[in-house]
Amino acid sequence: MARIAGVNIPTNKRVTIALRYIYGIGATKAQTICDKLSIPGERRVNELSDDEIVKIRELIDNDYRVEGDLRREVAMNIKRLMDLGCYRGLRHRRGLPVHGQRTHTNARTRKGKAVAIAGKKKAAR
Structure with a gap:
């Protein structure tokens, strides 16, 4: 099982699908990563060499904000709106x-x- 950005990605899935298990990487970013590293989209994760996995890991660490950093940033943005007391912040606060x-x-x-x-009852006739 390959571990990228702190996430165990499934080994029997295609690379473009498996990368989507990482928070912050969707279909487009997964395809872009495969294109940059010239990894065919049909390849499975268990067919990747250790060198290719290391390249994927380094590319994601250097170029993309994923997992903990992204979750923290989103939470801070919501907290900022709530502290400002703006309309969107109030909606977040009230759920x-x-x-x-x-x-x-x-x-x-x-x-x-x-x-x-x-205590609400139907009107009596």
């Missing part, structure tokens, strides 16, 4: 959608499970 989505219905992912209002 509500930040980008203008409706909340009258939907938004269950951010708001959590719907809670029934206690």
